[in-house]
Amino acid sequence: MTKKIYIKGMTCDHCVRRVENSLKAIEGVSSVKVDLQGKVATVELSKDVKDDEFVRAIDDAGYEVTKIE
Template sequence: MTKKIYIKGMGSEHCAKIVENTLKSLDGVHSVKVDLKEKIATVELHKDVKDDEFVRAIDDAGYEVVRIE
């Protein structure tokens, strides 16, 4: 399963790395690829992760989820 998370507030590679590491730390996440230009994190899952878990983790890291597809 793949989810695309649109994130507001990322402005540098450092920000992208923080988001990537934050999402990778969630149980159920297999891999993460962050596109800084498009402000999208593509997350590959090996089990279901609820959207509110993504929102909480990104918020705790200091960024904002715009939407999840």
């Protein structure tokens, strides 16, 4: 399963690494690819993960989720 998480507030490669590390720490996330230009993280899941877990991880990293698909 794949989810796209749209994120507000990322401006540089450091932001990308923070978001990647925050999302990779969630149980059930098998891979993360963050597109700085598109402001979106594409997350591959090995099991179902609730959207609020993504929101919390991104918020804790200092950014804001605008949409999850």
